Amino acid sequence: FRIGKDTVQKAKALKKAFEANGFKSAIDSPTNQQFFVLPNTVIDRLKENVSFEMWGPRGETESTVRFVTGWSTSDEDIDMLQMLIAKFD
Numbered sequence: 169f170r171i172g173k174d175t176v177q178k179a180k181a182l183k184k185a186f187e188a189n190g191f192k193s194a195i196d197s198p199t200n201q202q203f204f205v206l207p208n209t210v211i212d213r214l215k216e217n218v219s220f221e222m223w224g225p226r227g228e229t230e231s232t233v234r235f236v237t238g239w240s241t242s243d244e245d246i247d248m249l250q251m252l253i254a255k256f257d
Contacts, residue, residue, distance in 0.1 A: 170213065172200065174239070174250055174254075175196070175200040175237045175238055175239065175241065176198070176199065176237075177193055177205050178200070178202045178237040178241045178243075178245075178246055179197075179199065179201070179202050179235075179236075179237045182237060182246055182249060185246065185249060185250040185253060186204050186252055186253060188252055189253045189256065191204050191205070191206055191210075191253070193203050193205075194206065194223070194232045194243075195240075196198065200236055201234060201235070201236050202214045202234070202235045202237075203232055203234050203235075204233055204234070205230055205231070205232050205234070205253050206228070206230060206232075206233055207229060207230050208226065208228075208229060208231055209233060210229060210253075210256050211233060213256070214256045215254060217248075217252060218249060218252065220233050220234060220235045220236075221233065221234045221236075222234075226235070
């Protein structure tokens with residue numbers, strides 16, 4: 169639990185940033201893996217700067233994606249992502 173604590177805290181910050189900008193979680197994950205339903209236009213723009221995975225087939229207008237935090241995820245990484253997704257409001 170101690171080893172994973174930081175990665176889970178970063179994942180919670182990531183989730184908070186997405187939700188604060190109006191994006192919905194696909195599932196309520198208590199782990200370092202976070203799943204969001206995003207418009208495909210947002211996905212296409214995020215792919216230019218951020219690594220994440222498509223989670224299932226791409227829908228016509230929106231799709232589910234998976235973000236994973238790890239030992240190398242920094243506070244600066246989370247801050248940068250927050251700035252990027254704030255542009256989509």
